[in-house]
Each structure stands twice: as C-alpha cells, then as structure tokens.
Amino acid sequence: MSIIISAFDRSPDGGRGLARDTRVRWALEEVGVDYGVRPVAWQAMQEPAHLARHPFGQIPTFEDGGLTLFESGAIVFHIADRHASLLPEAPEARARAISWMFAALNTVEPPILDIQTAMFQEGEQPWAKARMPLIHERVRGRLRQLAARLGDADWLDGAFSAGDLLMVSVLLRLRSSGLLDEFANLAAYVARGEARPAYRRAFEAQRAFNTRPQSAG
Numbered sequence: 001m002s003i004i005i006s007a008f009d010r011s012p013d014g015g016r017g018l019a020r021d022t023r024v025r026w027a028l029e030e031v032g033v034d035y036g037v038r039p040v041a042w043q044a045m046q047e048p049a050h051l052a053r054h055p056f057g058q059i060p061t062f063e064d065g066g067l068t069l070f071e072s073g074a075i076v077f078h079i080a081d082r083h084a085s086l087l088p089e090a091p092e093a094r095a096r097a098i099s100w101m102f103a104a105l106n107t108v109e110p111p112i113l114d115i116q117t118a119m120f121q122e123g124e125q126p127w128a129k130a131r132m133p134l135i136h137e138r139v140r141g142r143l144r145q146l147a148a149r150l151g152d153a154d155w156l157d158g159a160f161s162a163g164d165l166l167m168v169s170v171l172l173r174l175r176s177s178g179l180l181d182e183f184a185n186l187a188a189y190v191a192r193g194e195a196r197p198a199y200r201r202a203f204e205a206q207r208a209f210n211t212r213p214q215s216a217g
C-alpha cells in the first residue's frame, strides 16, 4: 500500500467523521484506492517530523512515494485529477466542478468554521453569546444562496463530483447546529452524499480508527 494519510491519533469528535481526514478517505474510496493511516498524537503535531509533512502542524496529510501533500482540498484535487470519476473529462465541466471545490472551501466553509471558533475558542468571552446569532445569519445567507442554486438537482453540476464531495463534507459540520434542516433540499443533498457507499466506507473506517482499543504502552 503506497498511499499514507495522516489523521488524529484519536479525533476529539470520537469518530463522528468531522475531522478533515474523512473527506480524503472519502475521495480515496470513491476512486477505489487503498491507503494506510498514520496516526498523529497531539504533541507530535508540532514536532519536526510532522511539520516536515505539514508546515502548520495539522492533519490531514497525504504521502504517495516521494510526494507529500497537505491541505484537504489540494489532496482531494490531486486524487480526483489522477483517477477517473471525481472530475468530468470535458474541460469546461471539469473547470466548473473545480469551481465548486473552491466554493466549498473558500466561500461556504469559512462562516461554518466561525461557529466552531465561537463555541470552542471564544465561548468564555463576554461578547461570545452576542456574536453567535450574527454568525448563524451569515451561514444562513450562504445556505440560502446554495439552496437556490441546487434547486431540485441531485448534485451541483451534473454528475457527482469532487465539488459535491467537498461541499457535502463542509455542510456535514452544520448538522448539530440545526441550520441545515432549515433548507430541505440541502439536507437531502447531504443525505445523498452520506448514502454513497464510498462515504459509508470512509465514515466506518474513521470511526473504527477513532474507537480502536488504546495500546497499553
């Protein structure tokens, strides 16, 4: 097995699939490529060996022979670019699918991440409670636009693509907020993504990994 990805030794979410190795696992499952997982403990994330793979000391990373990549979007793009099925062959359709990849990561994910930041990093601040409704409203604005574009289509632009893979991955992080359920077509879109056999395999693999018995030493 030549591909190795890195993941939290044990994700803080306990295997709910919210850490970003899940989207990389999903892409690898979609294209049918085996991979191994390098667990990275918290203290090891900022040590030289991991920093050599990831300059910001994060997960996921991707190694294939002499190639090492970081950034989940770049990794998913690399996988999609080198295997059939996650990006259309036709140049214009391919370019549109890549636009959706960027839109997921650059336009839709940032306000969603603000929810997590407000809860976990800023929750103790005196202004934290007042900020949350503003963040929710920004997320709603994006979801409204995305819902309008998706309409009653199954996927964002024709067949399922890496753009959908990243968009569904990003939207999944909203589930506990209840915001996704305000948009029935987006909730159904995410459910379609989760129902894909490749997603199920990726989810189960990360869950098994994150709930594996701790070794004694």
Ligand code: GTB
Pocket: 011, 012, 013, 014, 018, 019, 020, 021, 045, 057, 058, 059, 060, 070, 071, 072, 073
């Ligand atoms: N832009 C980068 C990418 O897309 O790859 C962002 C990578 C990133 O934020 N990685 C996080 C990380 O390594 C893990 S995924 N954090 C440690 C650090 O920065 O020191 C984010 C994440 C973490 C935990 C949960 N959770 O437990 O629910 C969900 C998501």
